[in-house]
Amino acid sequence: MVVGEFSTEVDVLVIGAGPGGYVAAIRAAQLGKKVVVVDRDELGGVCLNRGCIPSKALISAAHRYEEMNHSDDMGFTAEGVKVDFSKVQSWKQGIVKKLTGGVGSLLKGNGVEVIKGEALFVGPNEARIYQGNEFNRYKFNHCIIATGSRPIELKAFPFGGRILSSTEALALEEIPKSMVVIGGGYIGIELGQTFAKFGTKVTIIEGADQILPLFESEIVRWVQRKLKKDGVEVYTKAKALSAAQTDTGVAVKYEVGGEEKEITAEYMLVTVGRVPNTDELGLDEIGLKKDERGYIQVDHQGRTNIENVYAIGDVVPGPALAHKASYEGKVAAEAIAGHASAVDYKCIPAIVFSDPEIASVGLSETEAKEKGCTVATGKFNYAANGRALSLNTNEGFVKIVADKESGVVLGGQIVGPGAPDLIAEIGLAIEMGATLEDIALTIHAHPTLGEMVAEAVENALGQGVHTIQK
Amino acid sequence: KQVQVSPRIRRLARELGVELSAVTGTGPHGRLTEDDIRKAAEQMKS
Numbered sequence: 001m002v003v004g005e006f007s008t009e010v011d012v013l014v015i016g017a018g019p020g021g022y023v024a025a026i027r028a029a030q031l032g033k034k035v036v037v038v039d040r041d042e043l044g045g046v047c048l049n050r051g052c053i054p055s056k057a058l059i060s061a062a063h064r065y066e067e068m069n070h071s072d073d074m075g076f077t078a079e080g081v082k083v084d085f086s087k088v089q090s091w092k093q094g095i096v097k098k099l100t101g102g103v104g105s106l107l108k109g110n111g112v113e114v115i116k117g118e119a120l121f122v123g124p125n126e127a128r129i130y131q132g133n134e135f136n137r138y139k140f141n142h143c144i145i146a147t148g149s150r151p152i153e154l155k156a157f158p159f160g161g162r163i164l165s166s167t168e169a170l171a172l173e174e175i176p177k178s179m180v181v182i183g184g185g186y187i188g189i190e191l192g193q194t195f196a197k198f199g200t201k202v203t204i205i206e207g208a209d210q211i212l213p214l215f216e217s218e219i220v221r222w223v224q225r226k227l228k229k230d231g232v233e234v235y236t237k238a239k240a241l242s243a244a245q246t247d248t249g250v251a252v253k254y255e256v257g258g259e260e261k262e263i264t265a266e267y268m269l270v271t272v273g274r275v276p277n278t279d280e281l282g283l284d285e286i287g288l289k290k291d292e293r294g295y296i297q298v299d300h301q302g303r304t305n306i307e308n309v310y311a312i313g314d315v316v317p318g319p320a321l322a323h324k325a326s327y328e329g330k331v332a333a334e335a336i337a338g339h340a341s342a343v344d345y346k347c348i349p350a351i352v353f354s355d356p357e358i359a360s361v362g363l364s365e366t367e368a369k370e371k372g373c374t375v376a377t378g379k380f381n382y383a384a385n386g387r388a389l390s391l392n393t394n395e396g397f398v399k400i401v402a403d404k405e406s407g408v409v410l411g412g413q414i415v416g417p418g419a420p421d422l423i424a425e426i427g428l429a430i431e432m433g434a435t436l437e438d439i440a441l442t443i444h445a446h447p448t449l450g451e452m453v454a455e456a457v458e459n460a461l462g463q464g465v466h467t468i469q470k
Numbered sequence: 471k472q473v474q475v476s477p478r479i480r481r482l483a484r485e486l487g488v489e490l491s492a493v494t495g496t497g498p499h500g501r502l503t504e505d506d507i508r509k510a511a512e513q514m515k516s
Binding site for chain 1: 473474476487
């Protein structure tokens with residue numbers, strides 16, 4: 001067989017096996033399609049290999065270390081607690097391997113063919129899949145582009161050597177002595193705080209007037225306070241200017257309050273956002289429309305301007321979140337199979353595994369008011385929750401936002417341990433169009449952190465039992 | 471005032487080609503029920 005001459009025909013070609021791509025491939029296969037999924041790297045994409053999963057593993061290791069050293073108020077005194085960071089890393093890699101292996105089994109179990117290679121469109125119905133310099137041709141009826149995103153590289157701070165993206169930071173073999181983090185978004189905060197807990201001297205430089213600018217200041221305040229306790233220095237309204245690498249470190253010049261300063265650290269971590277991987281697919285050649293930032297324009301089913309080509313996940317506009325990508329993957333696969341599926345959600349939860357953890361879904365109080373709603377809000381503090389205290393935590397709150405007249409739940413914000421899990425109930429309430437009373441009349445198990453959602457709701461109704469009503 | 475519709479009912483309406491804004495809900499607080507959607511779909515046929 002001459003390479004490149006043989007053409008395979010498939011129903012659906014999925015490009016990318018991240019949370020969007022592999023879910024789309026499986027759903028399409030469930031609906032009876034012959035599916036090929038191609039990825040140039042490991043299965044699972046950024047989330048499993050270089051994002052969500054490895055970062056959460058490192059975060060929980062750092063948290064365990066912190067608790068081992070600081071549980072004296074519960075009667076524990078530990079001495080000489082040591083971190084074997086290479087073991088932490090191999091534990092983390094074990095989790096990644098287990099999960100990527102799981103994705104492989106799921107794809108295989110659903111009859112999806114997996115190819116390791118790079119896809120290049122040569123027409124609206126055909127792509128080449130390169131494996132090294134050799135390629136095979138694939139003719140498809142439908143294609144789903146799910147190629148994800150990569151860290152933004154700043155011209156002044158090209159990745160390499162001591163200037164790291166999140167990918168390299170997650171793979172560090174040793175705990176750095178010091179690190180400057182450019183960008184106080186969720187990735188910068190999660191990684192910065194994690195290394196700080198392991199003992200790294202961390203400095204965060206953020207351009208906006210607060211870190212985690214997408215979250216409300218009343219929430220972010222709690223994280224700022226803990227960062228300070230963790231010894232992290234945070235500069236807001238600050239701008240990194242230049243970096244000079246030496247054999248042992250990197251000297252970073254930055255500007256804050258109109259003053260130029262310099263700091264030297266072992267590493268510089270740049271986490272200023274992500275850029276869609278839409279530049280090496282031959283999209284322009286087949287006339288597929290992108291916006292000026294490289295995002296692919298799609299309709300309510302994920303269809304691009306080319307009828308049989310769909311795009312999902314980080315390559316389309318919207319928050320770059322794994323759960324959004326997976327949702328869109330199912331919609332696209334179902335649409336291809338002729339179902340009347342559509343991107344039709346009221347809310348997407350956003351979470352940060354900072355310490356304390358934060359989570360938000362739906363509208364904030366400010367956003368609801370901006371939309372012209374008369375708002376009822378209710379708050380409940382961790383300090384008044386029995387389960388929280390028995391977990392030795394008393395910092396944080398649950399806040400609920402509802403339409404005052406109808407009682408329909410519009411949003412929720414949580415800061416405190418467990419926030420990423422607790423937010424699910426509020427998300428369901430919003431999707432169902434549930435009212436405050438619906439939640440208040442649902443029995444929540446005692447003692448649990450989840451009770452705080454019901455208590456916040458009761459406070460919004462002016463009838464909270466464990467809060468003095470004024 | 472926005473009528474509250476659960477995800478399952480929204481999907482059903484799409485499958486049956488029913489425009490949500492054209493249906494009067496008979497559920498609590500004017501919620502759209504499965505019956506409402508199916509009846510609206512029937513009416514469209516006749």
